[in-house]
Amino acid sequence: MKGIGALPLADWINAGVDWLSKFTGFFNSITAFFQAIIDAIQWVFDLLPEWLFIIVILALTYWVKKDQKKLGFMIFEVLGLLLIWNLGYWRDMTQTLTLVLSSSLIAIIIGIPLGIWMAKSNKAEVVIKPILDFMQTLPAFVYLIPAVAFFGIGMVPGVLASVIFAMPPTVRMTSLGIRQVPEGLIEAADSFGSTSWQKLIGLQLPMAKTTIMSGVNQTMMLGLSMVVIASMIGALGLGTQVYFAVGRNDAGAGFAAGIAVVIVAIILDRITQSFNQTYR
Amino acid sequence: MTEKVKVKHLTKIFGKQISQAKELLKQGKNKEEILAQTGCTVGVSDANFSINEGEIFVVMGLSGSGKSTLIRMINRLINSTDGDVEVDGQSVMDLDKEGLRKLRQDKFGMVFQNFALFPHLTVLQNAEYGLALKKVDQETQEKKAKDALNLVGLNGYDQQYPDQLSGGMQQRVGLARAIANDAEILLMDEAFSALDPLYRKEMQDLLLQIQEKMHKTVIFIGHDLNEALKLGDRIMIMRDGVVQQIGDPEDILTHPANDYVERFIEGVDRTQVLTASSVMAKAQVVNIAKAGPRVALRRMRENDISSIYVVDNENRFVGFADAHDVSDLIKKNSKDLRSVLNTDVPKTHADTPINDLINDISKTPIPYIVVDDDDHLLGIILRGTVLAAISGEEVSA
Numbered sequence: 169m170k171g172i173g174a175l176p177l178a179d180w181i182n183a184g185v186d187w188l189s190k191f192t193g194f195f196n197s198i199t200a201f202f203q204a205i206i207d208a209i210q211w212v213f214d215l216l217p218e219w220l221f222i223i224v225i226l227a228l229t230y231w232v233k234k235d236q237k238k239l240g241f242m243i244f245e246v247l248g249l250l251l252i253w254n255l256g257y258w259r260d261m262t263q264t265l266t267l268v269l270s271s272s273l274i275a276i277i278i279g280i281p282l283g284i285w286m287a288k289s290n291k292a293e294v295v296i297k298p299i300l301d302f303m304q305t306l307p308a309f310v311y312l313i314p315a316v317a318f319f320g321i322g323m324v325p326g327v328l329a330s331v332i333f334a335m336p337p338t339v340r341m342t343s344l345g346i347r348q349v350p351e352g353l354i355e356a357a358d359s360f361g362s363t364s365w366q367k368l369i370g371l372q373l374p375m376a377k378t379t380i381m382s383g384v385n386q387t388m389m390l391g392l393s394m395v396v397i398a399s400m401i402g403a404l405g406l407g408t409q410v411y412f413a414v415g416r417n418d419a420g421a422g423f424a425a426g427i428a429v430v431i432v433a434i435i436l437d438r439i440t441q442s443f444n445q446t447y448r
Numbered sequence: 449m450t451e452k453v454k455v456k457h458l459t460k461i462f463g464k465q466i467s468q469a470k471e472l473l474k475q476g477k478n479k480e481e482i483l484a485q486t487g488c489t490v491g492v493s494d495a496n497f498s499i500n501e502g503e504i505f506v507v508m509g510l511s512g513s514g515k516s517t518l519i520r521m522i523n524r525l526i527n528s529t530d531g532d533v534e535v536d537g538q539s540v541m542d543l544d545k546e547g548l549r550k551l552r553q554d555k556f557g558m559v560f561q562n563f564a565l566f567p568h569l570t571v572l573q574n575a576e577y578g579l580a581l582k583k584v585d586q587e588t589q590e591k592k593a594k595d596a597l598n599l600v601g602l603n604g605y606d607q608q609y610p611d612q613l614s615g616g617m618q619q620r621v622g623l624a625r626a627i628a629n630d631a632e633i634l635l636m637d638e639a640f641s642a643l644d645p646l647y648r649k650e651m652q653d654l655l656l657q658i659q660e661k662m663h664k665t666v667i668f669i670g671h672d673l674n675e676a677l678k679l680g681d682r683i684m685i686m687r688d689g690v691v692q693q694i695g696d697p698e699d700i701l702t703h704p705a706n707d708y709v710e711r712f713i714e715g716v717d718r719t720q721v722l723t724a725s726s727v728m729a730k731a732q733v734v735n736i737a738k739a740g741p742r743v744a745l746r747r748m749r750e751n752d753i754s755s756i757y758v759v760d761n762e763n764r765f766v767g768f769a770d771a772h773d774v775s776d777l778i779k780k781n782s783k784d785l786r787s788v789l790n791t792d793v794p795k796t797h798a799d800t801p802i803n804d805l806i807n808d809i810s811k812t813p814i815p816y817i818v819v820d821d822d823d824h825l826l827g828i829i830l831r832g833t834v835l836a837a838i839s840g841e842e843v844s845a
């Protein structure tokens with residue numbers, strides 16, 4: 169291998185990145201779009217006083233859990249959120265939530281149609297599947313570099329990197345859910361003369377709902393796992409606190425912020441999980 | 449009789465080397481040979497038949513004989529390799545995607561072996577399904593769906609979900625879904641095969657009951673011959689994709705077209721199909737206008753029987769004379785047969801199923817007489833011939 173020398177893979181990619189950065193207008197409009205979503209979500213969080221936020225979370229839990237057991241979890245939510253408030257991480261937490269929710273939202277908006285396409289076309293599946301593998305296995309750090317190159321520093325590149333890293337499960341599970349709809353039911357729908365669209369809306373998506381929701385749940389968890397990494401490029405939130413604590417070699421503060429992340433993760437996880445109980 | 453569905457040279461071959469398989473099929477090779485040579489499976493091979501409006505047409509055959517493939521080519525869920533299907537004169541193969549959807553919406557209602565109900569929809573929503581696709585207004589949807597559910601005996605289950613119902617009730621929903629749609633043609637692929645015997649009988653009766661009211665054209669697939677005999681106006685028997693015989697139930701039982709059909713109908717319960725006319729024996733008669741006691745007695749002696757049937761000039765049943773009474777009459781030198789005629793004879797119509805007679809036949813000491821609409825004497829039913837017919841032996845008339 170010595171004789172050939174290293175392939176200039178890095179150079180090529182750099183050249184590509186350079187070329188892409190000519191489309192500043194395009195990237196600016198994406199930035200504006202992302203920023204709008206982020207600002208809207210953060211605006212809502214900033215509007216809510218802490219106590220009201222806690223009540224909203226409890227009400228949401230009560231509503232999504234319907235007749236499942238929930239009392240213990242609701243107590244956990246109150247205590248966990250009070251702890252975060254007490255530790256002074258409230259705004260960091262809402263910023264983290266903003267990052268996770270906006271990246272998940274974008275991942276869902278892009279991911280579900282992509283999953284549908286992948287389910288309906290075998291060719292699309294052949295193309296999309298390896299890309300998803302690539303997106304998910306490439307170390308998350310790597311996304312940061314082009315993200316910064318195109319979108320600068322701050323929340324937007326953080327959200328973008330999270331979207332790329334966290335989207336695959338939603339795409340995959342959407343496709344899986346649709347493909348799992350029994351052949352006999354598709355045949356029944358066809359025998360009554362339904363269009364592809366009627367089949368999708370009336371049969372495939374409702375039947376795939378639980379599977380899609382478990383994909384969304386995974387997407388959110390992956391998004392949350394990006395918060396610390398995203399903080400390196402200026403995305404604000406609990407991740408920043410962890411990152412700073414590491415920089416100052418302050419284990420106590422690091423753990424405190426870390427525990428806050430865990431509390432947020434558990435709450436998000438349980439709430440989104442209860443969506444996927446039944447397809448009715 | 450209007451021809452509702454016409455199937456012309458319908459053929460389906462599954463596999464890659466279709467043209468090669470088609471060629472072999474033309475040369476008269478069978479399913480097995482074609483599979484061995486080309487790897488292609490012959491689903492249906494050159495089927496030709498018509499289905500009349502308002503009849504229940506039953507397709508029979510062992511598993512793998514091509515029944516499902518055939519029925520799916522009728523509404524083109526499966527595209528045929530060759531041949532065509534006409535529905536009300538419209539070629540199904542000629543339709544584009546949109547036209548095909550319209551045809552399915554307007555004409556067909558399908559009922560499936562495994563019910564294929566939509567688990568995320570309520571019973572009512574399932575029944576509304578076809579109408580919802582047609583974008584009928586909600587009020588009409590609900591009304592028609594509820595009517596159909598009533599018809600199948602499922603009122604009060606509207607808001608249940610399919611998995612809350614038993615198998616038999618689920619298939620009622622399946623039937624209601626097809627009927628609510630105002631389908632003219634019901635396609636039923638082994639619709640009752642997955643049900644327990646008791647439910648199955650209930651559903652068969654229900655279908656007949658509905659059919660009496662609605663006069664749909666029904667294409668019913670099954671592999672239980674008793675079911676076919678009970679439901680079918682006509683029955684078609686298939687083997688390895690090839691049609692073996694088409695005929696009404698009695699036809700199939702009394703004149704099987706080949707050895708395969710003969711073996712197929714072995715052991716079937718014939719009582720519900722065979723009618724009085726197919727098991728009756730010839731009656732010894734004398735014409736009362738021409739014959740007196742002496743002729744009657746001689747006829748009895750010749751045939752070694754102890755009684756004789758007496759008819760008028762037009763072969764209408766007049767009475768029944770016992771040898772004993774007739775010889776008394778001769779001794780008294782009377783010529784009037786009428787005075788000794790017994791008119792109290794059990795009587796049945798030629799079209800009565802044996803099923804309805806069988807109990808009485810074994811009880812009455814005097815054989816049943818079989819008459820037609822105008823009371824003409826056609827024959828008599830002897831206990832022995834009935835048993836022979838039920839067990840499938842040749843009936844000599």
Ligand SMILES: Nc1ncnc2c1ncn2[C@@H]1O[C@H](COP(=O)(O)OP(=O)(O)O)[C@@H](O)[C@H]1O
Binds near residue numbers: 491514
């Ligand atoms: N999609 C398919 N691909 C290949 N072979 C098939 C397919 N569907 C049916 N067949 C074959 O066609 C023949 C007829 O099948 P089918 O119509 O399902 O029979 P039946 O309904 O009478 O049991 C069988 O030999 C079956 O294996």
Ligand SMILES: [Mg+2]
Binds near residue numbers: 516
């Ligand atoms: Mg079948």
